[in-house]
Amino acid sequence: MTFPGSRAPRLRVVAIGDADSFVKWAAHLVDQVDGISRHLLLVQTPLVVSDAQRDAAVAGTRFAEHPASISRIAFNDIVAWLAKDAPDVVVLAGRAPFVRLLGREIDRLTRRPVVVSGVPGMSIPALRGALEYRRHCDLMVVHSHREVTAYSRLGRALGVTVPIALATLPFATPTRTTESGTDLVFAAQALVPADPAERRRIAEILRLAAVADPSRRVVVKLRSRPGEVEAHQERDGYTELLESAPGNLVFSYAPMAEALASAEGLVTVSSTAAVEAMAAGVPVIALDEFGIRPDLLNHVFDHSGLLGSADDVVSRRFRHPDARWAAANYFHDSRDSRWWDEVRRLVAQRRRGALPARIVTAPRGGALHAAWHRRMVLGEADRTLSGRVAGVLVTPVITALTALRRRRHAVSVPDAIAADFALAPSPLAEPVRRRSAASASIR
Known part of the structure; x- marks a missing residue:
C-alpha cells in the first residue's frame, strides 16, 4: 500500500544481453527511462562483449557512470540471480535463440517479471524468426511506425500474437553540438554485403575516396578488434581488404558517437549507424552500388533521399533524409513512443494476477x-x-x-x-556452427 505523501517504490529493471549491438541497444533503451532501478547482466556466451566492447556499448549512459550496475554472469546462475533480485521487468537483449533460451529460464521463476524484448536497430523487412522466437515475451519493442505496421502484419500472417510497442531508437536522439567535421566515416557491417566481390568493391570505393582528397580522412568504423566477436560473423574483413590503404584511411574502434563527432558525413549500406548519424545532424549516403535487395537490408532507405552511388561517396556528396520518410522511419514525434507506459501497465496487471505467463513451449524434437x-x-x-x-x-x-x-x-x-x-527465412545466411558453436539465427 502507498500512503498519502509517500512515493511508490521504483521499478526494478534488469537487462540481460551478450553480443555488442544488443548490449548497446539494451543499455541505451533502459537509460531512456527515469526513476527506475537498473542493472545490466552480461551472459557468458561465445558472443559476449569484451571489456572494451562493453565500455563502448554503454558509453553515454548511466551504466557507464555506475560500473557496479553491470555484472557478468554464467548462464547456470541466472535463475538464482533473478530469484534473489526479483526484478519487475527483464529486457532480453540478444539474438533470437538467446531470447528463447532465456525465456525458458524465466519460466522457472516463482515470481515472474514482465518480459520485454526487441531488435537492436532498423528492422525492415520484419523477419519471421525475429517475431517467432520472441512470441513468449510480454512485449516486443520496435522503433518506427513503419516497423509497428510491418510486425503487426507479419504476426497476423503467422498467427503469432505478440504485443508490439513503439520506442524511439535509443541512438536517434539529437546530439550534434559542434560544427561539421571533415571525416568520411564508413559504418562497416559483418554480413552486408556478404559477397566477397562486393566487399572488395566497397574497399576500393573507400580507397578512391581517400586518394581523392588526401587532406581529409576516411574512417572505417569497426565494432570489434582482432580476437573480439560480434553478433554476426564477419567475412572478408576490411582490415585485410585495405591493408595497402593510403595514410589518410584509418580504422576506428571508438563508440559511434565519438566517430560522428568529427564526421563530415557517414556512408553505409544498411547499418543503423545511419540513424545515429542523422540524429546527430550528420548527412548520410546509403550506398546503392549493388541495388536494393533483401539480403542487403537496404529496402528501408527506398524513397529516403539518402541513396547514393560510388561517385557520390568519392565526391562526398552526402545528403539529409526526406522529411516524410524520416517521420515514418525512426524520427517520429517522441510523444508517440509509449513503450514504457505499456510496460508499466503490464507490471500493474501482473501484480494483480491479471497477466497470464507467456510460457516457452517445448520444441519439436x-x-x-x-x-x-x-x-x-x-x-x-x-x-x-x-x-x-x-x-x-x-x-x-x-x-x-x-x-x-x-x-x-x-x-x-x-x-x-x-x-x-x-515469411521466408532470413535472407542473411550465416553458418549454424561458428567458433564455439554460437547461435545460428540472424536476429
Whole structure:
C-alpha cells in the first residue's frame, strides 16, 4: 500500500544481453527511462562483449557512470540471480535463440517479471524468426511506425500474437553540438554485403575516396578488434581488404558517437549507424552500388533521399533524409513512443494476477532439440553431456534443413519490397556452427 505523501517504490529493471549491438541497444533503451532501478547482466556466451566492447556499448549512459550496475554472469546462475533480485521487468537483449533460451529460464521463476524484448536497430523487412522466437515475451519493442505496421502484419500472417510497442531508437536522439567535421566515416557491417566481390568493391570505393582528397580522412568504423566477436560473423574483413590503404584511411574502434563527432558525413549500406548519424545532424549516403535487395537490408532507405552511388561517396556528396520518410522511419514525434507506459501497465496487471505467463513451449524434437538449442547459444559454456551429443548429432540436420527452407522459400525482391515483412527465412545466411558453436539465427 502507498500512503498519502509517500512515493511508490521504483521499478526494478534488469537487462540481460551478450553480443555488442544488443548490449548497446539494451543499455541505451533502459537509460531512456527515469526513476527506475537498473542493472545490466552480461551472459557468458561465445558472443559476449569484451571489456572494451562493453565500455563502448554503454558509453553515454548511466551504466557507464555506475560500473557496479553491470555484472557478468554464467548462464547456470541466472535463475538464482533473478530469484534473489526479483526484478519487475527483464529486457532480453540478444539474438533470437538467446531470447528463447532465456525465456525458458524465466519460466522457472516463482515470481515472474514482465518480459520485454526487441531488435537492436532498423528492422525492415520484419523477419519471421525475429517475431517467432520472441512470441513468449510480454512485449516486443520496435522503433518506427513503419516497423509497428510491418510486425503487426507479419504476426497476423503467422498467427503469432505478440504485443508490439513503439520506442524511439535509443541512438536517434539529437546530439550534434559542434560544427561539421571533415571525416568520411564508413559504418562497416559483418554480413552486408556478404559477397566477397562486393566487399572488395566497397574497399576500393573507400580507397578512391581517400586518394581523392588526401587532406581529409576516411574512417572505417569497426565494432570489434582482432580476437573480439560480434553478433554476426564477419567475412572478408576490411582490415585485410585495405591493408595497402593510403595514410589518410584509418580504422576506428571508438563508440559511434565519438566517430560522428568529427564526421563530415557517414556512408553505409544498411547499418543503423545511419540513424545515429542523422540524429546527430550528420548527412548520410546509403550506398546503392549493388541495388536494393533483401539480403542487403537496404529496402528501408527506398524513397529516403539518402541513396547514393560510388561517385557520390568519392565526391562526398552526402545528403539529409526526406522529411516524410524520416517521420515514418525512426524520427517520429517522441510523444508517440509509449513503450514504457505499456510496460508499466503490464507490471500493474501482473501484480494483480491479471497477466497470464507467456510460457516457452517445448520444441519439436523434444529434449534433444532443446539440448541442441542450448548448445548453439552457449557454445563451450554449455558443459552438459546432452549438449555435446546434440551438437554432434543435430547440427548437420539443422544445417541441411535451413538450406532447404531457404531454397524453397526464396522470395523475389518485388514481393519483399511490397510487404515490408518476410515469411521466408532470413535472407542473411550465416553458418549454424561458428567458433564455439554460437547461435545460428540472424536476429
